[in-house]
Amino acid sequence: MNPILLQNFIELISDYIGLHIREQDYDSLCNKVFVRVKLLKYSSPEQYYQLLANQNQASKDEWEKLIVLLVVPETYFFRDRGQLELLQNVILPEIIKYKIASNEKNIKIWSAGCSTGEEPYSLAIMIQELIPDWKEWNILILGTDINEVALKTAKKGIYGNWSFRLLDEGIKKKYFYEFKGEWHLDQELKNMVNFSNLNLVQDDFPRNNDLILCRNVLIYFGEEQISLVIKKFYNSLVKGGYLITAHAELYGQRLGEFQVKVFPQSLVYYRDEDKEDENYLPESLPILEEKRIPIKKSWQSLLKNSSSTTKISIYDGIGDDAKKQILFDLNKKISLNQNNKIAIKTLPQTSNIQPSKSEELLLEAEALFEEKDYTDAIKKAEKFLIINPKDIRGYKLLAQLYANIGTYERAIFYCNQAIERNSASVEPYYLLVNIAEEQGDLEGAKSFLKRIIYLCPEEIPAYIELGSLYAVEKNMTRAKKMKNIALEMLKKLPADDIVEYKGGIKVSDLIEYLEAV
């Protein structure tokens, strides 16, 4: 397809449904367009573009068909156990308590981008479990999607075993009955959920929602469309209402008016009109449960080049002279240090330019980190942030420090702060991958890795790690695909180069290892 026409299709799709087509997906998009061109017996893709661009019924009908080819409908019951536990144990009970206290027995929940309906039905199950007299309440659960084929399945409420891959057998038997090898939803539960077609980019949103779930949808959107949809979500919530997305989806995005609550299982966003400062740092974070499992792998161990990593952590956000001096000092130290450890413990005493007081604090904090004196390192890094509240290096270091002592909710918070300050930085995402893996949250780990790949398509360790997670899930097709991408990129590198994967490995050795597994 000619590149200008391809670009036009990409823009049209982004404007219509928000989907951001990445460069590596261009071929796949062309194939999909040609499938439709052939089926419609059109003579050219230009003719097909015109059909889509027209704003009439024929265009609407064709979009419906193309959307089925473009979107990812993957979903299942009780997807992301951590988030669902958070909903069941904290968010929903809080909403229910508030409603009872204000004598309003009504709750409005919206699952936006619900695909075949497993998510809103999971919410209905939770409501039935949490509110014994739910029949006395006015519960509205709405599932919407842009994919008409998925919505038809949702409305039927009949599922195969694959949709229950994470659902407790007891719950399954309580709310479903088996018929001819398929699982049919209990009629009362089915009646609790309404479905309708809604395009998040184009359509008006339902109002006064207490809770919105929009998970694994925005990850495919472009930045402009995400920020448009976030604004619309904010306006469609009641004051105090919650928005929950999948783990990495809003990292690095402008959250507009939303405030953030940090829980070990997930960040959640809420509407609070009393908010004064968008970038506020809460004095103390809500702590649900502290898991003190030390992070075994360092996030730095996944990065592609440790010497450049060191420079990045020292460089971000400081002036050119200071950069030059620090690079000079670092190079000296790195040449002495074969292990490529962060070489900032003993800056040469002869240095002409002394680091500023706050730089000293950061250097000391990093040195204490290296010595595994995490408590003192945290104190220094926090002092550094008080002086330099906008400096991403402080947030990155604190994130790593809190992760290392197992205080994940704080680590996640500081990762998020680092990402908000530099949305292109992949390091915080690596730490989020590690935390998610430590917590057994495979879905979370995968979505952070996808985000890394999205931000930095040449990030070889991310493909390898994602491949190994797919292998854990026994999704061997995707596992193989990730491995092959990594191999293809590795084979373009000099054989003796070091890839900073799992502490540093020679390109030729990594190729050999990947080819063997």
Ligand SMILES: C[S@@+](CC[C@H](N)C(=O)[O-])C[C@H]1O[C@@H](n2cnc3c(N)ncnc32)[C@H](O)[C@@H]1O
């Ligand atoms: C991967 S599924 C997520 C399903 C469910 N939320 C979950 O997390 O399991 C993504 C869904 O988003 C829907 N979607 C994509 N773009 C959309 C848009 N512009 N408006 C509404 N839904 C959209 C897709 O049709 C698809 O069903």
